[in-house]
Amino acid sequence: MKTQVCIIGGGPSGLLLSQLLHLKGIDTIVLERQSRDYVLSRIRAGVLEHGFTELMREAECGARMDEEGEIHEGFFISDHEDLLRVDLHKFSGGQTVTVYGQTEVTRDLYEARDRMDGTVIHNVEDVVLHDLTSDRPHVTYRAGDETLRIDCDYVVGADGYHGVSRKSIPKDVLKEYEKVYPFGWLGVLSRTKPVSPELIYARHERGFALCSMRSQVLSRYYVQVPLTDKVEDWSDDAFWTELQRRLPSEVAGQLETGPSIEKSIAPLRGYVAEPMRYGNLFLAGDAAHIVPPTGAKGLNSAASDIHYLYHGLLGHYRDGDDSGLEGYSEKALARVWKAQRFSWWMTQLLHTFPDTIAYDRRMQDTELAYLFSSEAAQRSLAENYVGLPF
Ligand code: FAS
Numbered sequence: 405m406k407t408q409v410c411i412i413g414g415g416p417s418g419l420l421l422s423q424l425l426h427l428k429g430i431d432t433i434v435l436e437r438q439s440r441d442y443v444l445s446r447i448r449a450g451v452l453e454h455g456f457t458e459l460m461r462e463a464e465c466g467a468r469m470d471e472e473g474e475i476h477e478g479f480f481i482s483d484h485e486d487l488l489r490v491d492l493h494k495f496s497g498g499q500t501v502t503v504y505g506q507t508e509v510t511r512d513l514y515e516a517r518d519r520m521d522g523t524v525i526h527n528v529e530d531v532v533l534h535d536l537t538s539d540r541p542h543v544t545y546r547a548g549d550e551t552l553r554i555d556c557d558y559v560v561g562a563d564g565y566h567g568v569s570r571k572s573i574p575k576d577v578l579k580e581y582e583k584v585y586p587f588g589w590l591g592v593l594s595r596t597k598p599v600s601p602e603l604i605y606a607r608h609e610r611g612f613a614l615c616s617m618r619s620q621v622l623s624r625y626y627v628q629v630p631l632t633d634k635v636e637d638w639s640d641d642a643f644w645t646e647l648q649r650r651l652p653s654e655v656a657g658q659l660e661t662g663p664s665i666e667k668s669i670a671p672l673r674g675y676v677a678e679p680m681r682y683g684n685l686f687l688a689g690d691a692a693h694i695v696p697p698t699g700a701k702g703l704n705s706a707a708s709d710i711h712y713l714y715h716g717l718l719g720h721y722r723d724g725d726d727s728g729l730e731g732y733s734e735k736a737l738a739r740v741w742k743a744q745r746f747s748w749w750m751t752q753l754l755h756t757f758p759d760t761i762a763y764d765r766r767m768q769d770t771e772l773a774y775l776f777s778s779e780a781a782q783r784s785l786a787e788n789y790v791g792l793p794f
């Protein structure tokens with residue numbers, strides 16, 4: 405098989421890039437290790453920045469998001485009984501965020517690919533990237549007993565943290581930066597009315613909690629748990645009781661509980677791989693970087709990678725101008741690191757760190773007290789939360 409751009413990974417990053425390039429007549433093939441049902445069974449991000457929603461509209465995939473997504477003009481931060489509303493609309497010059505689950509984003513992208521006869525090949529095995537530094541790279545993969553080959557101009561590694569693409573960059577070329585947090589998030593999805601019309605990020609001495617949602621009848625909640633915890637350690641009742649203990653009493657009293665329809669523990673880490681280009685391989689999304697979800701920057705960091713890569717490839721194929729591709733890694737990393745910083749700051753601010761010293765606990769108290777008292781601090785928080793410009 406031949407194509408112009410071979411994309412490894414059928415998650416949101418790979419699908420969005422494939423859709424955008426297709427609309428400009430640039431041919432792609434997407435290789436996905438899992439089945440479509442498996443990909444669509446994942447429960448992940450819930451908050452979309454303005455930049456991401458714009459890209460979905462540009463990809464002609466924004467209709468259901470615009471119809472079913474909820475515009476949020478602010479969110480709450482609680483500190484035990486204190487509750488602060490961060491007015492995103494006021495402090496970001498009128499910007500907002502959209503609450504619309506990544507699962508639905510991915511579903512919309514798959515449906516668009518189908519509508520346009522896009523080539524997404526599922527259940528591929530043993531993907532190997534070849535001749536990345538030549539001008540004729542190619543990809544091989546196994547389908548059943550058959551090994552197939554795709555010749556292409558470029559390979560995009562959109563295959564997430566555990567993918568094969570980043571590992572195809574020689575160790576003496578790749579620089580990795582990682583920070584592993586000493587706790588995880590236990591997440592629950594339940595068909596219950598959200599406790600609050602806007603998200604609540606809760607700081608509590610027992611640990612962090614987050615009240616989010618997917619719609620007005622589908623709630624998404626998280627509590628910080630030790631890394632040693634297993635999902636089976638947590639009954640639904642134990643989860644609801646712990647969540648209520650970490651929320652202001654006026655909020656906890658209104659919590660509608662119900663059976664979990666999904667329950668999982670995600671570890672928290674910050675990770676960046678540099679460079680995001682090697683020869684004719686470009687990394688995008690979780691293949692190159694991971695953030696702790698506290699700042700809702702995971703999926704949204706992938707969006708700016710896709711924006712830069714889309715315009716770089718368009719410049720090459722339409723105008724013979726390779727400046728976008730040459731500058732991709734440096735430009736993408738500049739925004740990736742700002743998302744890392746914000747996610748690190750929000751995580752430091754709101755979580756209970758085991759083995760922390762008393763001085764750092766007081767520093768956390770003071771950081772929150774300053775945020776609650778300073779419009780300048782809330783303006784900084786707001787401009788990062790709605791998304792820095794691409
Ligand atoms: P993805 O990991 O989504 O997609 C990569 C795709 O590549 C997968 O479908 C995988 O099957 C495929 N693949 C892997 N190896 C392959 C191979 N060798 N060959 C072919 N295909 C291969 N972000 C937030 O903003 N908020 C959150 O609350 C949040 N929660 C998260 C919870 C969990 C458990 C995880 C893992 C992530 C979470 N994230 C969250 C981040 C998440 O939303 C990512 O940022 C987002 O999925 C990035 O999308 P992709 O870059 O497409 O990577």
Ligand code: PHB
Binds near residue numbers: 624697
């Ligand atoms: C979610 O709804 O899953 C969600 C929202 C905001 C975050 C993290 C997760 O910061």
